Amino acid sequence: MTTSEVVVDVDGLRMRYGTTDVLRDVNFRAHQGEVLCLLGPNGAGKTTSIEIMEGFRMRSAGRVEVLGTDPAHGDEPWRARVGIVLQSWRDHGKWRVRQLLEHLGSYYAAYSTESIKRPWDASQLVAAVGLTEQADKKVRMLSGGQRRRLDVAIGLVGRPELVFLDEPTAGLDPVARRGFHELIEGLTDEGETTILLTTHDLSEAEKLADRILVLDGGRIIADGTAAELARQIAGQDEVRWTRDGQSFRQSTTESTRLVFDLFKQHGEAIENLEVRRASLEDTYLSLVHQAESGTNEAAETNKAEEVAR
Numbered sequence: 001m002t003t004s005e006v007v008v009d010v011d012g013l014r015m016r017y018g019t020t021d022v023l024r025d026v027n028f029r030a031h032q033g034e035v036l037c038l039l040g041p042n043g044a045g046k047t048t049s050i051e052i053m054e055g056f057r058m059r060s061a062g063r064v065e066v067l068g069t070d071p072a073h074g075d076e077p078w079r080a081r082v083g084i085v086l087q088s089w090r091d092h093g094k095w096r097v098r099q100l101l102e103h104l105g106s107y108y109a110a111y112s113t114e115s116i117k118r119p120w121d122a123s124q125l126v127a128a129v130g131l132t133e134q135a136d137k138k139v140r141m142l143s144g145g146q147r148r149r150l151d152v153a154i155g156l157v158g159r160p161e162l163v164f165l166d167e168p169t170a171g172l173d174p175v176a177r178r179g180f181h182e183l184i185e186g187l188t189d190e191g192e193t194t195i196l197l198t199t200h201d202l203s204e205a206e207k208l209a210d211r212i213l214v215l216d217g218g219r220i221i222a223d224g225t226a227a228e229l230a231r232q233i234a235g236q237d238e239v240r241w242t243r244d245g246q247s248f249r250q251s252t253t254e255s256t257r258l259v260f261d262l263f264k265q266h267g268e269a270i271e272n273l274e275v276r277r278a279s280l281e282d283t284y285l286s287l288v289h290q291a292e293s294g295t296n297e298a299a300e301t302n303k304a305e306e307v308a309r
């Protein structure tokens with residue numbers, strides 16, 4: 001569920017490293033309770049954007065507000081409301097899992113409010129991220145995936161209102177990944193926690209995101225639900241069939257009409273009919289290709305194309 005409260009407001013964000021503009025003009029908003037997935041090719045500037053919103057990196061230009069505050073000037077009470085899961089956490093090898101969470105959680109007690117009790121109870125949190133069996137193990141004894149779960153727990157221990165997760169499921173096995181997805185869905189059930197995550201896993205984005213943002217060439221080139229993004233790509237359905245032993249394939253926005261016409265024209269001669277909807281992967285690849293080639297590929301792919309193979 002989303003309310004109208006704007007939790008993240010980014011307007012005209014620019015970031016230049018040396019003489020290279022990584023972010024040219026980034027604009028988007030996140031509302032309370034939304035899960036936003038930030039996608040984009042390697043080096044597009046996702047981590048840079050997240051670090052700016054976290055207050056870890058100073059931007060070159062533009063306006064950024066996170067929970068009503070410019071992150072460049074975020075104070076401790078503001079920081080307590082923001083949870084951060086980095087790509088890799090510093091090593092706390094000698095600490096035991098629950099002990100570390102209790103220790104880090106203790107810093108948040110001062111920021112407990114009537115409506116949000118801080119920190120999250122360490123044992124409950126350990127259970128929520130599936131580390132109960134490892135609760136008394138030293139961090140250095142954990143596997144890579146178990147450390148990743150601990151990273152997530154560290155990001156959540158202060159019961160943040162907004163959580164930034166940079167590639168949270170990289171290195172997780174399928175069971176742990178599913179567990180993480182359930183954790184995120186549980187967090188957002190109440191509609192209060194806002195989540196902004198980066199991922200290269202498009203099925204994960206499709207599953208978790210209320211909205212998907214695609215960052216490329218220093219700009220947000222797409223912003224919407226997976227279905228809305230797919231609609232931006234003309235020729236989103238692919239229809240395949242065989243007739244008289246020949247294979248055909250056609251991209252179309254009007255698959256029902258095409259199938260109707262095929263049967264009207266050829267009747268039972270049409271065999272092996274398949275209608276394939278664009279996946280988020282198709283949409284993403286097409287958006288990035290369009291942005292990078294600078295061509296209006298949508299217009300081209302919209303032209304009905306029949307390929308005999």
Ligand SMILES: Nc1ncnc2c1ncn2[C@@H]1O[C@H](COP(=O)(O)OP(=O)(O)OP(=O)(O)O)[C@@H](O)[C@H]1O
Nearest residue numbers: 017018022040041042043044045046047048049198
């Ligand atoms: N401190 C820095 N100084 C100079 N250039 C940097 C710095 N940090 C990042 N960059 C450059 O900025 C660009 C964006 O990097 P960033 O890590 O934000 O991308 P990303 O989208 O998160 O990539 P990935 O998907 O590979 O994690 C890259 O070209 C990177 O080399």
